[in-house]
Amino acid sequence: MQTPSPPLPPHPSGITHAVFNTLRGTNAELERFAWLGDEMAIAIWHRQTTEEETAYIRPGHHTLSCYLGGGYRTERNELPGLFGSPGRLCALPDEHESRWVVRDELRFLHVYFLPEHFTRRAVIELDREPRELTLADRTYFEHAQIARLCQALEQMPWQGIDELLRVNETSHELLSRLLQSQGVLRRAPRLKGGLAPVMRRRLADYIETHLDQTITLGMLAELACMSEFHLARMFRISFGMPPYAWIAARRHDQAQALLRKAGLSLQQVADACGYADLSHFSHRFRRMSGVSPSRYRQAILGK
DSSP: OOOOOOOOOOOTTSOOOHHHHHHHTTTOEEEEEEEEETTEEEEEEEEEEEEEEEEEEOOSSEEEEEEEEEOTTOEETTSTTOBOOTTOEEEEOTTOEEEEEEEEEEEEEEEEEOHHHHHHTHHHHHSOOGGGEEEOOEEEEOOHHHHHHHHHHHHSOOOSHHHHHHHHHHHHHHHHHHHHHHEEEOOOSOOOSSOOHHHHHHHHHHHHHTTTSOOOHHHHHHHHTSOHHHHHHHHHHHHSSOHHHHHHHHHHHHHHHHHTSTTSOHHHHHHHTTOSSHHHHHHHHHHHHSSOHHHHHHHHHTO
């Protein structure tokens, strides 16, 4: 009898990978695994068994599963008679509980990510507060674009900085598609505190249009007609992070977007994103991405 591999230790990002570690305790074989940065990880599994039950109990992180092969007799106990097949997707939110009966052969890709990472983009992409949304619990749904992105991830190499940056880029696109199609409102009491929607939009728009300039807490507080202390508290509730962290994240996102355009110099990108100078830009970008701006551009553009 084969001894299961030891569980994966927690990553500094906070991902505990309960789903990953549950699979490690079964007869599933891990084909590939990679940390992707930005609180994401990816794995491909192969499993073959006569019949075995596997349970996931409130894993604490979100998981997207895409069947790459087989799965024709694998079903979820709560949904008997609904079986998997290549291209079918499962969304497993952080607080879900499920039990699966696995039969015959199955090969699948998993993307693991934190709830905060998933919902932070809700402000920009859906005009929603992060605390309003979560990932839907969906079994064997179909989405052509998400399935194609999963298949693209399967075909990509996962070793080396340049390769992992491209996998990271594709995974971000995948999670945006997932948020738009499988993001649902939380079942919770009426939200308390935070900014009014019109004020949240006003602050978000102001930050977006002034990323190339100095933005202070005092400026945002004046715009919101609040004290700096009150604005900082309300901002954190509605945006999921303090103002300085939100501004830094948006500058980084814009820098990544501009680096995908070959026509701009690194200095132009730094100026457009409000960095003090090229050295400051390189330091901040490397700290958040793990690579220099020039290396990031080289990896994404393939030059």
